[in-house]
Amino acid sequence: MTATATSTAGTRERTAPWSGQSVARKEDGRLVQGQGSFIDDLGMHGQGYAWFVRSPHAHARIVSVDPSRALAAEGVYAVLTGEEAKQMCEVPFFQIAPGAGARIEEWPLAVDKVRYQGDAVAVVLADTRDAARDAAELVDVDYEPLAVVVDGVAAADPGAVVLHEEAGTNVAWHGTYDYGDIDWALESADHVVRIDRLHFHRFSSTPLECNGATVNWDRGSGMVEVKSNLQMPMFAAMVIGPTLGVPINKFSFSSRDIGGAFGNKIAFYPQIAALALLSRKAGRPAKWTEYRTEHMMTSTHGNERTFLDIEVPVMGDGSILGVKVRAYDDVGAYLHYEPLGAVIWSQVVPGCYKMKHVRVDFTTTLTNKCPVSPNRGYSRMQHLWMLERIIDIVAHELGFDPVELRKRNYVQPEDYPYETPNGCVYDSGDLPRSLDIALGLAQVDFWRRRKQELGTGKGKRVGIGIGSTLDSGTNNFGQARIINPDLPFSGNGEAALAKLDLYGEVNINLGTTPQGQSHETTSAQVAADILNMSPEDVTVTVGFDQAHNSFVGFSGTYASQFAVTGLGAVMGATEKLRDQILEVGSFALEAPKEELELSSGTCMVRGDPSRSIPFIGIANLVYTNNAVLPPELRSTVDLNCRYVYVPPFAVPDAEHKTGNLTLTYASQIHVCVVEVDEETGATEIVSYAAVDDCGNRVNPRIVEGQVHGAAALGIGAALYETFDYDEEGQLEQPSFYEYHAGTALDIPDIQSGYLESPSPFTPNGAKGMGEGGGAPLHAVCAAIQDVLGKDDAVVSDSHNSSERVYELLHSADHHRARGVTVVSRPSADA
Amino acid sequence: MLLKSVEYVRPGSVDEALHLLRSNAGAAPLAGGQSLSNILKHRVASVDVLVDISSLDELREIQRRPDGSIEVGACVTYDELDRSLGVRAGHEIIARVASHIEDSQIRNRGTIGGNCCLSDPTNNLPPLLIALDATMHVRSAGGSRRVPVEEFFKGYFLTALEPGELLTSVEIPALPAGARAGYASLNVAADSKAIVRSAARVKVNEVIEEARVVLARVAPVPIRHRGMEEALVGAAPTAESVRAAADTIGEDLEPVADSHGSSEYRRQMARVVARRAVLEAIGQGGGM
Known part of the structure; x- marks a missing residue:
């Protein structure tokens, strides 16, 4: 069943079922009153401050550090x-890459060489943050500057200066993904559209809260808190554990409230490792x-990707x-989570198209640039x-309507499940219907008329663009x-x-690390439905804490999955708890389990409220x-129910680079x-619409917040x-003076x-969502294309800054290369 | 320390402030602190004594005189400029420009004096004050002087103020009969850093009789573009003649290039924003 409507946020009196309703967020009270526990709010007794x-x-080569x-x-x-840090470590950080990339030796702080502006060569601990900062300026480092490579394509040249001599190359990974028969398609197509170069730029999602940590290496117990x-704390634990020689059960990782993360807070494990050694x-x-x-x-920055020599076979009908x-994916100076970007995009090989x-x-x-790591829409965004861009350029070059061209090529509603x-x-x-809804919400009919009226040369031009993601x-x-066949990883949970x-009291405990995704609220909704009580009476313990033991190797909040994996786990655990309550209730009420029901914190015989026992x-x-x-x-019931949700995955075929790489596909x-x-x-x-389809929405307003x-x-x-x-290799935007993060204005x-x-x-029936970060890039570029x-x-x-758009508007006057050519078969009806 | 340890003094009068500034070589006046505290945080200036002038009533007044001119105390905030009926009565454009500076927190603290004395080329008010032919009132322990606004801005973060001197107020004459002002800015994003901006004051009496056209972000300090001004004088107040005058802006400019715009783009845009500022001043465009 498919439902549609524009969003509403009702305030009516609510009743069960709670899932599917815009229940008010449980988190808001403390977060909007300054009562959250963010990283700088937390500390430990006797702490020093690191800089x-x-x-x-x-x-540059590090000649000396004094x-x-x-x-x-x-x-x-x-x-x-x-x-010193290296001497205290057992092995370099684990590398995901095979071959040359695997030979890279990265330590908690730079040794012998620095490889990007800001690479850390030492860390100071002092009694105040300011004293540490002042003292850091007194650490005398003698550098011998080396040649620099900042272009991700040029870095692959055999003659390029090499960042990691032990690897012998700047190519951290290379592979060919080959599906179907592209050579046949190029030979058989009516038109081949060739695009010289597309460039997806570097940016980051700018969390309000920067990174931070307090780390204590306890001499007595050997515990590293x-x-x-x-x-994604356990990813950091698994990377730095072998390096520091600390077994996982000697770590005590915890994360509380997080002021925005967007993937940017997955990979700052070198800093954590350095702080551990400093402590x-x-x-x-x-x-x-x-x-x-x-x-x-x-x-961290998001992945910068350059696409070269694009060839697109198109038939006469579009x-x-x-x-x-x-x-070419430019991932900066070290491999943090990379080169996973080289495969993550293949979750969406054909995008929305057939x-x-x-x-x-x-x-x-x-x-020689800042290392990249996941950033909202990680790797798929670049490919999508x-x-x-291809769809719009094809439409522009061959004279197709961008709406009709998309609808013709979209995976159709009847095609699902679509391999x-x-x-x-x-x-x-239902992509065509989503597009129709979006066109309506953006009032595209009105804007098409306005575009016609204005035309060109009147000072303003109107452009309309679509982003399908x-x-x-x-x-x-x-x-x-697929990146490294020797990696013993698969599945999720x-x-x-x-x-x-x-x-x-009812308590749900999670190993996730919400940063605005409202896990307290949605978990309470789901649990309340199973236990037939109000979500207000369900307490959800948020934030990761290794001591709670509610985690698996993949725990965390990333990659659009909580509605499936997190809520799947909450459902499984709560159903087990319901079953145990009914078992005990059956004994206490001397009635078969099948005749019992739960209601607002009591277990009762159905239809006979006089025979009941409260949860207490x-x-x-x-x-x-x-x-x-x-x-x-006694031996089977403990009222402590742990459940691990495991999605139904098989191990992909690494050789052919095939397999089911993700469980759900929300669309925007x-x-x-x-x-x-x-x-x-x-x-x-001047007008913007976003239509999201993420399956059943547990809390529509929270979904809408993620969309916005x-x-x-x-x-x-x-x-x-x-x-x-x-x-x-100097960063040109090192502060908000130069880097204008979009504001409400x-x-x-x-x-x-x-x-x-x-x-x-x-x-x-839900799908993970929240990473629709790419769609505006597609839609804005398409709209700008539409004015050209x-x-x-x-x-x-x-x-596309104003200056770049200005250059595009004048590119024909300056006889700039258009960057695209079309070759049509003689018989083709262009 | 984040901020180096400094002495902080809050004088009770301008005279006391001037005495403090004269007797301490490392003293600096602190008004709204929206720029100075950042400079100190970045450790690019060294200050030993902060002389907090922000609450001196003498520096917080806006006087509107019978001749229509206004004198604005150096510590009047952007928000107060925006709300002042005295400013709005004859100089609505000042209120408008002030209302677009950054966000309300900054507008509650930042002052007209600070905006001028920092001489940051991206600041909003200096080009406008040049267009409006303001006079800067400067005092020191030894006396006072009036500095024409065009002589006030000397370079990046550099003004005509001598050590021990304090900008106390800015006098802005009434618009001459038949004159209006315009202001146009091309920004990185809404109400953000300017790529290029322009302010203009143009007097029309059938033809354009007088024109002051100021460009900012094309040189270390805002500059009047004499070529465009001369081309305007005597011309009809029409879009065509303004366009022709703006086209005199060209190779004479060598704007800086930075992450917000190349030199060539700034040169091209200088023509556009100058034209738009003048068009607003002759009542033929919206400005901003």
């Missing part, structure tokens, strides 16, 4: 240098709160047969942007084997604990009065209307936000609508 000494050079002046400064507890705002050396906890410029320069392309023949020659390169050329299975959806969620970690506490009575029998229970019940269809100032290139969004947030980040990236490096009113196409593969004339260059970059 990293960072390289001003993008590439901490003596810093050590003499007032308040300084310790200084840890890169070489890590309070941080990592969003070990100083004999006291080390607290570090990242500064904004430090964050922008050294935390059917697009496939695509052939060379892709193309069958795809060949992608993919190269991951290292450059390329596909959407893609590489064996992924799109679960459900897939938010693939719940990924199969087996796809890592999440854990939850459901518990009655001593006085019968159930808890009493199990926790504090268990001698009255029969032995078989965005429509953007821009007015472009012909004289300046300034682009203003993702759209805002994408709009900011499309028009304002970019990280550029100069030839010396910049983001238009977003008309949001929805479809609900339930997923047949998930416990609740036949002789102008095509929109080939994902970032």
